[in-house]
Amino acid sequence: MINNEYYVKINQDAQEHYQFYKQQAEALVDRREYTTSKRYDISPYWYARQGEIPGDISDEETDTYYEFDEEGRIRILACDDLIDGYTYVTYADGVITTRTYVDGELDSVKEYLTQDGLVCRSVEYFTRFNKLEYEDYIYEGNRLVEVYQPQYENNDYFVHLLRTYFEYDEQGVLLRVLDGTQGVIYVLMSSEEVFVLRESVKKGLILALKEIVGALCEKQSNKTYCFLSIYLHDEVHTVYSPIFHPGWQEVREEQIEEKDEGEDYYYMIWSSGEHPVNDQQELMDHDLIQKLRTLIMYWRSIGDWWEEGMSLWKEVAYDLNETTNWSAYSGLTKNFVVFVEWEAMDVMNGDLQESIPSAKLEVLQSEGIAPRI
Structure with a gap:
């Protein structure tokens, strides 16, 4: 079960402590990487699921960039999803938390719950809509085989989003991603x-x-x-x-x-x-x-x-x-x-x-x- 009250509280905390999370992330930055468009996401196989192409690393300054700490972990995501949107990332045992702000106003807070280094669930609270969404990531061994989005249960219009399936070759290379109706979202072919x-x-x-x-x-x-x-x-x-x-x-x-x-x-x-x-x-x-x-x-x-x-x-x-x-x-x-x-x-x-x-x-x-x- 998702504890709604808990996410309302961390949302309020993020609203009240914008400068704290911003400065905390900035203090841990070791390097910056400019890109032509969105290039990184914490969600597994985000690009294959969305049918998008990761942006290229740019030698020139761009509006979209990522900042990493000494361990190579993303600490700041700049303008990769939202215009004038900045995301600040914190890491703790078993959880990665992102707080996204637009012009200093909180847009959403998202937690990625991890186990043995794998993201097993993500929960996002959208401040503007007072809405909670989450995804469960299901694995066989270390291979992600299914993503389940329960908010689309009993909704025929969004049945294609309810579940997403992943297929691999014998070497573990991702071959296909299918939506909830078995329609192809991503495919690797020669x-x-x-x-x-x-x-x-x-x-x-x-x-x-x-x-x-x-x-x-x-x-x-x-x-x-x-x-x-x-x-x-x-x-x-x-x-x-x-x-x-x-x-x-x-x-x-x-x-x-x-x-x-x-x-x-x-x-x-x-x-x-x-x-x-x-x-x-x-x-x-x-x-x-x-x-x-x-x-x-x-x-x-x-x-x-x-x-x-x-x-x-x-x-x-x-x-x-x-x-x-x-x-x-x-x-x-x-x-x-x-x-x-x-x-x-x-x-x-x-x-x-x-x-x-x-x-x-x-x-x-x-x-x-x-x-x-």
Whole structure:
């Protein structure tokens, strides 16, 4: 059981003795290390769990830095989580305590309870929200195998956060981190494994999109579709499970009738947001989604998830347009295409060319539907 009163008291103590804890930490500092962004955390496997990349050590002064004592233990964390936030660390038998202040005002107090050198529980009291959160760290030998966050019990919306699982190879190297739904958060793969998985996923996505287009055409309706947009947002989950937004030919015809001479016409005509959302689709193959998620999470761990994910989807769209006779599908226009769309897409700067082969693009250009670059 967590003793709430105890944490309220240490929170009050931290509020009342800001200068004491600040000066105590400063007096024990032996060296300072500047970094480009957050680099260290006391929580085990914090970066793998968050899907973030540790910052690099910087030769220049930066706002984010860490100060260590003579034993190499962190004593001060500066601006690594919060702007103008400073964390002061104390060490005692079986417990590490951090006190975080923003502009001198207490933000939170966190205790890491340790046993045999391993963090077995962390408890954090957030002053601003009068809220207590804690995590239990479960080990097999010295290997962390599970993190349990009981505050998410009986909450379906946060079931993915309730438990986190860790998998290792025979040498004890961390291979995968899974959330409470067994979804991949972190994965370690060789370049060969990435290549093989990417090719497999690409083939699967091509087949899945053909099935999606086919299913749209089989619907008993009078609608005709002129495109299928693969819409990507700048959030990880929208790249491994995007929205597929069909464009209605009747809407496009209205746009053509109202055509003006400005560039806005081309932006409008390739914006799925101008079309009804009635027929939006998504991937339904769970195994394929998990494979794609694994790829995206691997790319996230090396900082390339958006670029690599975008590139994969553009290849899928390009190959579909190059190899598929869309005119054989009832319910599609003769110049139907699949393309990747995102908020910053610039059709006047050639962004359609990576999704649509030149021969098909020339047809669209000749009909005044695509701009000539």
